[in-house]
Structure formats: C-alpha cells, structure tokens
Amino acid sequence: MKKVKLLGTLCLLVAMTASVLSGCSSNAGQNGSSSPGDATNGSASDNPFKDHMEISVSWWGIGTGFAQRDDLLQKIEKDFNVTLKPMDIGWDNYKEKSQVWAAAGTLPDIITNALTSDQPATYNEWVNQDLIHALPDDLSAYPNLKTVMEVKGVEGINRDGKYYAIPRMTFPLSEIEAVWAVDRAFFVRKDWMEKLGIEDPKNFDEFNAMLKAFVEKDPDGNGKKDTYGMVMNTLGYFKSAFVPTFPEFGNNGWLKEDGKWIPFYASKKMDEVVVQARKLYQEGGLDPDFAVAKAGEGNQKFYQSKAGAFAFKSGSVLQSNGVRTEWEKNNPGLDFFDHVKIVHLWPDSEGNIYRQVNRPWWSETMINADVDDKKLDRILRIYDWLLSPEGKEVFDYGIEGKDFTKEGDKYTIIREKDENGQFIDLKKKYPSMDIISQMAAWRDASGIEDNEANRAAFGDKPVQFVQDEIKWQLDNAKPIPTEFDIQTLSTPAKDKLSAINFDDDFTRVILSKEDPVKMWHDILKVYDSKGLQQAIAEVTAEMVKRNK
Amino acid sequence: MNKTLGRSIIKNRYVYLLLLPTVLYFVLFQYVPMYGILLAFKEYKIKAGILGSPWAGFDNFAQLIAQADFWQAFNNTIIISLGRILIEFPAAIILALLINEVTREKFKRVYQTVYTFPHFISWVIISGILLNFLGDSGVLNQLLVAFGFDKQAILTNPELFRPLLFISNMWKEVGWSAIIYMAAIAGINPELYEAAHVDGANRFQQLMAVTWPSIRGTAAILLILAVGQAMNGGFDQVFNLYNPGVYKTGDIIDTYVYRTAFSDGASFGVTTAIGLFKAVLNFALLYAANYIVKRLGGEGLV
Known part of the structure; x- marks a missing residue:
C-alpha cells in the first residue's frame, strides 16, 4: 500500500515538474547550418551550390508569405540548394523583435531591419558588439551586389573600413528622382x-x-x-x-x-x-x-x-x-x-x-556574425542574383515557360487571367513574390515603369496617369x-x-x-x-x- | 522547534513532495529572473549578457530623472491610479450591494451577466467602439449636430481623457470586480439577517449592520492590493485609447517606457531602472496601505 502511494506521488511529481520545466525548453539549435543528409564533405567542388544549407531569414509577414511554399520559393531553394527558414517580424514590432532576438542570441542568419536608415546608434552598437558579420572586402564575385555597395551615400555606413549591412535600395539610381516625385x-x-x-x-x-x-x-x-x-x-x-x-x-x-x-x-x-x-x-x-x-x-x-x-x-x-x-x-x-x-x-x-526626394535606401539586410564563410558566400550569391537582371525578369514576368515566353527581347505573357480579363497579379499567384522580390532591393520603381508587364497588370490609364505625374514633377518642381x-x-x-x-x-x-x-x-x-x-x-x- | 518541524516534514513527506513543483515554479520563473534587475545598474551589452555587462552605477536613474516627459508620466500615473481607487474601487462594492438587494433570483443573474460580460472584450476592440461612438463622425457627435449643438472632440481633449478612462474602465470591469464581493456576501450566515429582521431593522439598516461589516475585510484586502498597483495605471487601456493630443493628462509610466524603450538601442538599462523604480514604489505603497488598514483595526495581508 505504501509503495503504491509512493509510486503515485512520484508519478504526479514527475508530471508536474515536467509541466513546469517545459516552459524552459529553448529553441536552441534551430540555427544549425547544414542538414547532414545532403552534406558531402571533402570533395573539392567548383560548384558553389554543392552543399545543401538551411538559412533562416526574417522579413515582415514572411510566415504567411512562405507558408504555401509556392513554385517561386521552390525555384529559389532548388537553384541555390538551400532551405529558407522563415522567421516572422511584423511592421509594428520588428524593432523590438530584433532587439529581443539579439539579446537572446537567436538572430536569424539573414537579418531584416532598419538600423542604418532609422537607428544608426543601434547599428554602431551591433557592429561594436560583434552581432553582425562584416561583408568581404572583395565583392568582385558578386558584381550586382558590388554596384549597390558603391552607390554614393553608402559609404556613410562603413565602420572602420568594413561594411556590415547591405542597404535595401529603394529603386535603381537612374530612377531615383522619378520614384520619389510620385511618393x-x-x-x-x-x-x-x-x-x-x-x-x-x-x-x-x-x-x-x-x-x-x-x-x-x-x-x-x-x-x-x-x-x-x-x-x-x-x-x-x-x-x-x-x-x-x-x-x-x-x-x-x-x-x-x-x-x-x-x-x-x-x-x-x-x-x-x-x-x-x-x-x-x-x-x-x-x-x-x-x-x-x-x-x-x-x-x-x-x-x-x-x-x-x-x-x-x-x-x-x-x-x-x-x-x-x-x-x-x-x-x-x-x-x-x-x-x-x-x-x-x-x-x-x-x-x-x-x-519629394529622400535617401536612396530604406532598411537593410545584415548577416548574423555566427554565419560561417561558406554560408556567407551562399547568402551573398543569392543576393547577387536577386539584384541581377535575371532576378528582375522573374519579378516582373514570373517563371519562364509558366508565366511568360521570350523570343529575343519580346516577352509574351501567358499566365492566367481573372474574371475581368486582366492578367492575375503575380503577387497573388506566388505569395512569396512580395518577399523574395524585395529582399535585396525595394521594387518601388518597377511598379511605375511604363512597360508591357505593368500595362498588362494595371491597364493603360493608371500607367499613363503616373507617367504624366512624373513628367509634371520633373518638369516643374525641384527636389527638396x-x-x-x-x-x-x-x-x-x-x-x-x-x-x-x-x-x-x-x-x-x-x-x-x-x-x-x-x-x-x-x-x-x-x-x-x-x-x-x-x-x-x-x-x-x-x-x-x-x-x- | 527545529526538531518538530523536521519531524513534521518527514511525517507529511508526500504532501511536501507535492508542494515541490509549485515552489520550483516560483523559484524558476519568479525569483531567478529577478537577477535581471541588475540591468538597472549596468550598461547593457548584448554579447556580454546581463552578468558580463559593465556596471554603470546610478547613471540609468540619473538619465531617467533628467527627462521632463518622465515626470509628466509619473504625475499622470499617480493621479490616474488615485482616481481609480477613489472612483472605480467603491463602484464594485456598491454594485455588489445593489445586486444583492435584488430579490428575484432570475433578475439577479441577468444583471450579473450583463455587468460581467464587457470584461471579456479586449481594449483593442473597445477603442474601436469608442472611436465609432465618440469620434468626429461618431454617434454622439451626430446626435449633438442633430440637436443643434457644436461637435465635440472628445477623444483628443486632454481634460476629458481621465474621465473617459474611469468611465470606460468601470463599464468594462465593474461587474467582474463585484464578483468577489458577491461571493463574500453569499457566505454571510442568513441567521444574522433573520436576527436583524426580528430586531426591527429595515433593509438599509440590515445592509449597514450585517452585509457591510461582513465584506469590509474583503474590501480592505482588495484596497491594499489596489494601492500596491498604483504605479501601474492600466497600460492596456491607456495604450489603446490615448493619442498625442492627450499625453499631457494621459501618458502613464508604462506607456512612456513603451514609446521610448525601443527607439534607442542602448536603453535596456534605463527601462529596467524605470521598472525597478516602479516596483520599489509599489512595494512601499503596499506596505503603507497594509499598515494603515491594520492600524484602523482591519485585517492586513502581512
């Protein structure tokens, strides 16, 4: 009888203690770099995408955007042999969330924030405290990225000769004035x-x-x-x-x-x-x-x-x-x-x-200081592609063969139409489009361009309306x-x-x-x-x- | 003494064993995190952690006291809390007494449900309702215009903000707060009422001589607890209802901390200092209230 009592008490005790302690379990280890199954060590590879990697990314609303794992996301993951692990931030709490992650040591590999543009003091602090990774001095392997880092004004975020952030350019520099003019x-x-x-x-x-x-x-x-x-x-x-x-x-x-x-x-x-x-x-x-x-x-x-x-x-x-x-x-x-x-x-x-005119970028990408060189290279390669003309083509027209066909410079849009006969919005077709297309640079300019993709998506009148407005502003007004x-x-x-x-x-x-x-x-x-x-x-x- | 305690523990070992998880819970989640208070005296470095960060003495407190907005928030917190104790606190008692006087059991239940229900609506939703009701195109202003009066900007008027806080919080919480008093009233021995009735007491006299003395102890304890919360002031409510126009009368310490805490990355120390400052004041107030209640012949908490 006594034994039964003891056993009963112990069982209850274990259950209660477990329930108390379960709150303590942390998500440590979720930033693990490569999934072991795919990694083949040793072989000197000329293919930079040989090893499969898991890369965590934070972005506003990435949880819902990546939830469907649509074709676009799968294409990126396949092309770069990575698994992108979303870490959600919201528009009303992203600053707090990053601070909390930083304090808890759980910052994602790819950190989205707006320190260089909004909180230079925190940027300095993160640099001084070794929370973020310096970019390599030689960026020649990533030509599109290199161009961004050479934009006038970017030198302002250089700290002791190194860059710790990739500024998220608002739009191509050639169009800087036009885009702000209609902002x-x-x-x-x-x-x-x-x-x-x-x-x-x-x-x-x-x-x-x-x-x-x-x-x-x-x-x-x-x-x-x-x-x-x-x-x-x-x-x-x-x-x-x-x-x-x-x-x-x-x-x-x-x-x-x-x-x-x-x-x-x-x-x-x-x-x-x-x-x-x-x-x-x-x-x-x-x-x-x-x-x-x-x-x-x-x-x-x-x-x-x-x-x-x-x-x-x-x-x-x-x-x-x-x-x-x-x-x-x-x-x-x-x-x-x-x-x-x-x-x-x-x-x-x-x-x-x-x-209106403003600085050429708002917000930036930073890379976790704990990321190793191989992963850093992979991330920078992804960013280089996101900034490339090939990337822009995907963001403008979708996936080749599925959404458009191309002969020389001539694009034919073949994606589905909605009940009004307008081509469906690529962002609706691929929920991850909004995120992937803007990870490296905002695409504010692409929306106001006068091109086939936009006329197909929005109709002629709105595109013309915006073009007229840009012309008026550039002809009549001076930038602040x-x-x-x-x-x-x-x-x-x-x-x-x-x-x-x-x-x-x-x-x-x-x-x-x-x-x-x-x-x-x-x-x-x-x-x-x-x-x-x-x-x-x-x-x-x-x-x-x-x-x- | 020690021997008897030890013996009693051994005798009741299973009961003590069952107590262990709760004690563990408090140690792990309430006492251990307290070392974070150290931040109030440190200059926080993320990589170095709380213990490794360098000491800053009272710098964080000095920074805090130098800010003019902080004192505005401090004063508002005290005034709003005092208002809550004077206006909202008695309301629940009065409601409980009134509901108790309703003789038909069915009506009693209906009233209780009606008054309790708003407790379950969140402040986010209530702020939306209030905007629709009191905003410029809201119901109230439409009525005013229909009767030929001028529109009133109620939500942005600093003079009306505190009454708005009291009234809306009373609407939301009074029924919920009354429950505990009604429970106390339900526990009163009916023989006391019968005896009072035989002595010729009318209902008001019964209320004053039987009901009120029976719930006075409960009221005293709740009052002590309310005073102990005085430095809080109700973040949820204020945060959802306020706007820059009413900072002057409505910005409380918690909302002030919320707005300033994350605007400057280095401010973990300062915000912890504010938290500690508040906790110490709350503790002092709690003790003072407890002392006063005891001196007045009531039962205190400690």
Missing part, C-alpha cells in the same frame, strides 16, 4: 472643385479655403454638412502641405541656418508651419479625427466620398488595393480618373515648387534641398536624438488650444534637455571637417 500626392475630388468653382490653390490660404469649402459648402449636394476636407493615410503624407512654407520639413532633413547645421525641427521656419497646421485643424479643413484614426482608416472617408482631399502617394493608383481600386469599389460605375485629380503644391515665396550625408552620420548626441518623436509633438501642437508658437517653443526646450544643442554642435563640427 507624395494630394488626391482631390475634381468634380467637387468644379461644382464649387474652386481653382487649383496658388498659396496656403487658397489651399485652406478649398478644404474649408469641402466641409462647409456641401460638395456632395445631400443637404447635410457631413463631408470632410483633408484625410490622410498617415501623417507623413499630409506633411507635404507645409513644403512650400518650409521645404526641408517635407523629408525631415537637416539644413544650414545661421552657420549651423540643424535638424528641420530646430529651424525658425517651424513657427509658421505650426501656425498653418493649427489653422487647418481649427478651421475644420483637416479631418478632426486625424490623430485618433489608425493608419489607413482615413482612406475610407475619401473612398466613400466623404472627404474632398486625400494625402497619399501617386503610385497608389497602381496598387491592387490602392486608391483607384478602392475608390471605384465604393463608387460603382464611376471612373476614378474622371472624378479625382492630383492637386500639386504651390510655389514658395521665391517661386520654386518642391517635390537635402544633405544626405547627415542621415547616416553618427555622433553621440545626434544618436540620442532618436528619443525625440517629432510627429507626436507636432500632433499635440495641432490639437491643442494653446498658442501654437509658444507651445512649440516649449517643446523645443524639452528637445534641448534631450541634447539637441549638443547634437547641433557635433554635427556642425563634423560638417566643417567635410567643408560644408
């Missing part, structure tokens, strides 16, 4: 403007008056005061409205004022910007819910014909869930291009019109004066400025009832306590060294 736009209801007799605004007051008229003069003619002026996708798009007042405000740049290099928010011109922004809000032209709405919620008001103006990007007319598709979905039977147009920014006090060097410059106090959240403070000033200028100056005092003046001194000293 910001105010879509405005053309029919409402005509009905209310409003011309394109020629200064801020006319712009404000137009938005006010959308609110007050019942542009949809339903007898109710239920329309809005300006709605936005996110605050960043709306900020263009102040570019004529203060150009550098438009891309959060640094500028030289009174002999010192200062971040845009330290400029004297901010006073006028906060006054104008407050005016837009107070007089009703700006959506009163702009600060409470989550990203993308404002769009709905425009799509549902409740708002007259919408701050977003011109390229959105080409997206499958972009402004044109959504607007037409909500307004059945109406043609987007008959009812909506882009209202351009007005000239500044000196008669110049400015257009921008000192790209400073963006990757890292000094102790400048790195600490990342603690400043300008957008939050700007929003606060817009919403408040206090005097905007006084409030703004109080905020600047808080910025000073975070080391703003020190950062200005350090950056100015550094720029003097560079003769700027």
Whole structure:
C-alpha cells in the first residue's frame, strides 16, 4: 500500500515538474547550418551550390508569405540548394523583435531591419558588439551586389573600413528622382472643385479655403454638412502641405541656418508651419479625427466620398488595393480618373515648387556574425542574383515557360487571367513574390515603369496617369534641398536624438488650444534637455571637417 | 522547534513532495529572473549578457530623472491610479450591494451577466467602439449636430481623457470586480439577517449592520492590493485609447517606457531602472496601505 502511494506521488511529481520545466525548453539549435543528409564533405567542388544549407531569414509577414511554399520559393531553394527558414517580424514590432532576438542570441542568419536608415546608434552598437558579420572586402564575385555597395551615400555606413549591412535600395539610381516625385500626392475630388468653382490653390490660404469649402459648402449636394476636407493615410503624407512654407520639413532633413547645421525641427521656419497646421485643424479643413484614426482608416472617408482631399502617394493608383481600386469599389460605375485629380503644391515665396526626394535606401539586410564563410558566400550569391537582371525578369514576368515566353527581347505573357480579363497579379499567384522580390532591393520603381508587364497588370490609364505625374514633377518642381550625408552620420548626441518623436509633438501642437508658437517653443526646450544643442554642435563640427 | 518541524516534514513527506513543483515554479520563473534587475545598474551589452555587462552605477536613474516627459508620466500615473481607487474601487462594492438587494433570483443573474460580460472584450476592440461612438463622425457627435449643438472632440481633449478612462474602465470591469464581493456576501450566515429582521431593522439598516461589516475585510484586502498597483495605471487601456493630443493628462509610466524603450538601442538599462523604480514604489505603497488598514483595526495581508 505504501509503495503504491509512493509510486503515485512520484508519478504526479514527475508530471508536474515536467509541466513546469517545459516552459524552459529553448529553441536552441534551430540555427544549425547544414542538414547532414545532403552534406558531402571533402570533395573539392567548383560548384558553389554543392552543399545543401538551411538559412533562416526574417522579413515582415514572411510566415504567411512562405507558408504555401509556392513554385517561386521552390525555384529559389532548388537553384541555390538551400532551405529558407522563415522567421516572422511584423511592421509594428520588428524593432523590438530584433532587439529581443539579439539579446537572446537567436538572430536569424539573414537579418531584416532598419538600423542604418532609422537607428544608426543601434547599428554602431551591433557592429561594436560583434552581432553582425562584416561583408568581404572583395565583392568582385558578386558584381550586382558590388554596384549597390558603391552607390554614393553608402559609404556613410562603413565602420572602420568594413561594411556590415547591405542597404535595401529603394529603386535603381537612374530612377531615383522619378520614384520619389510620385511618393507624395494630394488626391482631390475634381468634380467637387468644379461644382464649387474652386481653382487649383496658388498659396496656403487658397489651399485652406478649398478644404474649408469641402466641409462647409456641401460638395456632395445631400443637404447635410457631413463631408470632410483633408484625410490622410498617415501623417507623413499630409506633411507635404507645409513644403512650400518650409521645404526641408517635407523629408525631415537637416539644413544650414545661421552657420549651423540643424535638424528641420530646430529651424525658425517651424513657427509658421505650426501656425498653418493649427489653422487647418481649427478651421475644420483637416479631418478632426486625424490623430485618433489608425493608419489607413482615413482612406475610407475619401473612398466613400466623404472627404474632398486625400494625402497619399501617386503610385497608389497602381496598387491592387490602392486608391483607384478602392475608390471605384465604393463608387460603382464611376471612373476614378474622371472624378479625382492630383492637386500639386504651390510655389514658395521665391517661386520654386518642391517635390519629394529622400535617401536612396530604406532598411537593410545584415548577416548574423555566427554565419560561417561558406554560408556567407551562399547568402551573398543569392543576393547577387536577386539584384541581377535575371532576378528582375522573374519579378516582373514570373517563371519562364509558366508565366511568360521570350523570343529575343519580346516577352509574351501567358499566365492566367481573372474574371475581368486582366492578367492575375503575380503577387497573388506566388505569395512569396512580395518577399523574395524585395529582399535585396525595394521594387518601388518597377511598379511605375511604363512597360508591357505593368500595362498588362494595371491597364493603360493608371500607367499613363503616373507617367504624366512624373513628367509634371520633373518638369516643374525641384527636389527638396537635402544633405544626405547627415542621415547616416553618427555622433553621440545626434544618436540620442532618436528619443525625440517629432510627429507626436507636432500632433499635440495641432490639437491643442494653446498658442501654437509658444507651445512649440516649449517643446523645443524639452528637445534641448534631450541634447539637441549638443547634437547641433557635433554635427556642425563634423560638417566643417567635410567643408560644408 | 527545529526538531518538530523536521519531524513534521518527514511525517507529511508526500504532501511536501507535492508542494515541490509549485515552489520550483516560483523559484524558476519568479525569483531567478529577478537577477535581471541588475540591468538597472549596468550598461547593457548584448554579447556580454546581463552578468558580463559593465556596471554603470546610478547613471540609468540619473538619465531617467533628467527627462521632463518622465515626470509628466509619473504625475499622470499617480493621479490616474488615485482616481481609480477613489472612483472605480467603491463602484464594485456598491454594485455588489445593489445586486444583492435584488430579490428575484432570475433578475439577479441577468444583471450579473450583463455587468460581467464587457470584461471579456479586449481594449483593442473597445477603442474601436469608442472611436465609432465618440469620434468626429461618431454617434454622439451626430446626435449633438442633430440637436443643434457644436461637435465635440472628445477623444483628443486632454481634460476629458481621465474621465473617459474611469468611465470606460468601470463599464468594462465593474461587474467582474463585484464578483468577489458577491461571493463574500453569499457566505454571510442568513441567521444574522433573520436576527436583524426580528430586531426591527429595515433593509438599509440590515445592509449597514450585517452585509457591510461582513465584506469590509474583503474590501480592505482588495484596497491594499489596489494601492500596491498604483504605479501601474492600466497600460492596456491607456495604450489603446490615448493619442498625442492627450499625453499631457494621459501618458502613464508604462506607456512612456513603451514609446521610448525601443527607439534607442542602448536603453535596456534605463527601462529596467524605470521598472525597478516602479516596483520599489509599489512595494512601499503596499506596505503603507497594509499598515494603515491594520492600524484602523482591519485585517492586513502581512
């Protein structure tokens, strides 16, 4: 009897202890490099893809994108003899997740993050703490990758003579200006403007008056005061409205004022910007819910014909869930291009019109410091292919023989069509396309190119619309004066400025009832306590060294 | 003493053996991770780990105290927590007493279910509901306009944010918090009521002389626990409801830490310092409340 009791107790004990400890099990070993079955050691190989490898990759939403293991993913894995192991990050938590992985020692082999562009301080720290792998000095085996690393501005992320990241270029350099030019736009209801007799605004007051008229003069003619002026996708798009007042405000740049290099928010011109922004809000032209709405919620008001103006990007007319598709979905039977147009920014006090321009890359690929030389070579080979013309062909047209055929330079698209007779979106056919095609470089430019692939996918009108907009911007507007060097410059106090959240403070000033200028100056005092003046001194000293 | 304890352990060895996993759980998951507190006094290096990172003395705390926004968040946390204790805490007691006075068992259940249900809705969803209800194109503003009043920007008005917190949290949690009091009330010996009835007490007098004294102890303990949470202030709720317009009155320590923690890679030390700072204050408050309750003749926790 006693033995039974003891045995029973022990069994229970084991079960309980096991359940307690099961929480402790770690996923150690999941970064193991090569799968043993395929590895054939020793044989000197001229085939660099001989050994099979497992490579872990992090990317936004890669879990769902890779879940189907579609043909495109399988092609890449077969071509490079690898298994890609997805490690998911989300848009709203990728910074935190990388930090946690770094602290826990479970960073993937291929790390996706935005340190070089957004958090140079963390980039320095990761380099100093040996978390990330230096790229080989000689990149001649990877010619396409080499070109990227030689782009002007990239030298800013060089640390002690070595590169630790592959910047994710936003687009081919030849098209840099074109793509940024259509990265910001105010879509405005053309029919409402005509009905209310409003011309394109020629200064801020006319712009404000137009938005006010959308609110007050019942542009949809339903007898109710239920329309809005300006709605936005996110605050960043709306900020263009102040570019004529203060150009550098438009891309959060640094500028030289009174002999010192200062971040845009330290400029004297901010006073006028906060006054104008407050005016837009107070007089009703700006959506009163702009600060409470989550990203993308404002769009709905425009799509549902409740708002007259919408701050977003011109390229959105080409997206499958972009402004044109959504607007037409909500307004059945109406043609987007008959009812909506882009209202351009007005000239500044000196008669110049400015257009958006920004650094050539956003975010980057880093490679785990624990990756061995063989795996590093394999990863760089994959990246070289992703950046090559052969890679671009796959991303533009799909898999040869399945999605297109080619004779010389002539492409024939043979992939399936949807019920409307349009070719189905490659991104829908291959869920991994969105990820694989953008791993090495954003493909923002490919969408706005005037080519067969795009005309087939989007139709002629939207492609022409974007081409016209690019032409207008390049002909009429100048790029915002921008000192790209400073963006990757890292000094102790400048790195600490990342603690400043300008957008939050700007929003606060817009919403408040206090005097905007006084409030703004109080905020600047808080910025000073975070080391703003020190950062200005350090950056100015550094720029003097560079003769700027 | 020691001998008897040892003997009692041997005698009840199986029971102690069964206790072991729970003790192990607390040691492993509650006490061992506490060494992370060291980070508050260190300059964290990822590769070096927590123990290997160099000491930084009180630098992290000094950095913290120098930030103007931190003190705003600190004040807000105290004010909001105090408001919760003054407004939300008694509400649950009152609700429990009121539901108890409902004589029809069926209605009692209905009320209890209706009040408890919102507890299971997450703050993410409630924030969406509130935006639809109180936003510029929301129901409330449409009503205001229909009756000829001006629209009100309720969600971005710093003066209305704290009342909004209290009211919405009460709507969500009051029924749930009342359960524990109702359980205490259910345990009251009915003979006490009968005796009071015989003595001629009316229902209000019964409530004051029988029901309230019976749940006072429970209320005291819950009050001590609530005070011990004072430095928290309800992250989930505030984070989902606030916006830059109401930082002035609504930004609490936890939301402030959340916003600043990951913007600067080197700040693990500072955020741990904030956590430690909060924990120490919470601990002190808990003890103070406990002491006061005991002095007033109640039963404390420790």
